[in-house]
Amino acid sequence: MNILALDTSTEHCSVALWRDGVVHEHAARAGQAHSVMLTGMVDTVLAEGGLRLAMLDGIAYGQGPGSFTGLRIACAVAQGLASPAAIPLAGIGTLHAMALACGAAKVMCSLDARMQEIYHAAYVLEGDAYIEVSAPRVCAPATAPKLPGDGWTGCGSGFAAYRDVLQQHYGAALATIDDTVYPHAGDIARLAAPLFAAGRGIRAEEAAPLYIRDKVALKTAER
Numbered sequence: 001m002n003i004l005a006l007d008t009s010t011e012h013c014s015v016a017l018w019r020d021g022v023v024h025e026h027a028a029r030a031g032q033a034h035s036v037m038l039t040g041m042v043d044t045v046l047a048e049g050g051l052r053l054a055m056l057d058g059i060a061y062g063q064g065p066g067s068f069t070g071l072r073i074a075c076a077v078a079q080g081l082a083s084p085a086a087i088p089l090a091g092i093g094t095l096h097a098m099a100l101a102c103g104a105a106k107v108m109c110s111l112d113a114r115m116q117e118i119y120h121a122a123y124v125l126e127g128d129a130y131i132e133v134s135a136p137r138v139c140a141p142a143t144a145p146k147l148p149g150d151g152w153t154g155c156g157s158g159f160a161a162y163r164d165v166l167q168q169h170y171g172a173a174l175a176t177i178d179d180t181v182y183p184h185a186g187d188i189a190r191l192a193a194p195l196f197a198a199g200r201g202i203r204a205e206e207a208a209p210l211y212i213r214d215k216v217a218l219k220t221a222e223r
Contacts, residue, residue, distance in 0.1 A: 003018040004189075006060070007097070007185045009062040009065070010070065010157065011030060012183075013034045015041040016185035016186040019049060061089065061090075061207070062091075065111065071210070075207055098181050100191065110159055111158050113213070118144065119136060119138055120136070136212060144166065146170075152175060153174075153177070163177065
């Protein structure tokens with residue numbers, strides 16, 4: 001099975017090719033240049049894998065949450081690539097992909113959502129799969145949902161931006177922090193593989209980003 005995966009949900013841009021369990025990935029810090037870099041990275045990964053678009057069994061993209069513009073770019077590019085050959089798509093949660101990238105048994109995933117908020121979700125490892133125990137949401141760091149037990153690893157840019165608040169909020173439940181973790185296309189491909197294998201891909205026109213919140217900026221009075 002051949003799967004192409006894209007992620008532009010953060011300041012990083014990554015593209016991966018999954019071939020029967022072997023992942024080859026290109027990643028770079030893009031800032032705001034995702035739209036410039038992404039298609040070139042796709043061409044490079046496919047060329048290195050000796051594949052054409054028509055040879056793909058699925059295309060996965062980082063669905064969100066994350067940067068509003070970044071989520072739209074990944075979804076739109078995935079749709080554009082998939083439509084001509086009717087390749088199935090799969091939107092994969094970026095926080096779920098972060099849990100896989102972190103690799104800890106109990107993971108609190110958090111991305112800086114700006115506006116003094118974070119995107120937050122939590123997962124526990126059961127067997128070889130991460131199970132969601134707190135669904136993705138947007139919230140203030142001090143109101144993030146409490147989680148059962150201890151031994152949790154906090155990961156992501158939310159912990160980089162609001163480390164002190166989150167440490168105080170979670171106390172002894174938080175065992176360690178890795179604020180360098182972000183969503184990778186390779187992990188998105190790994191999460192998408194069983195969906196495509198089960199025939200659970202969607203049509204290009206059905207694909208959509210997962211924004212979680214509608215408000216993208218503070219008003220002048222709120223700032």
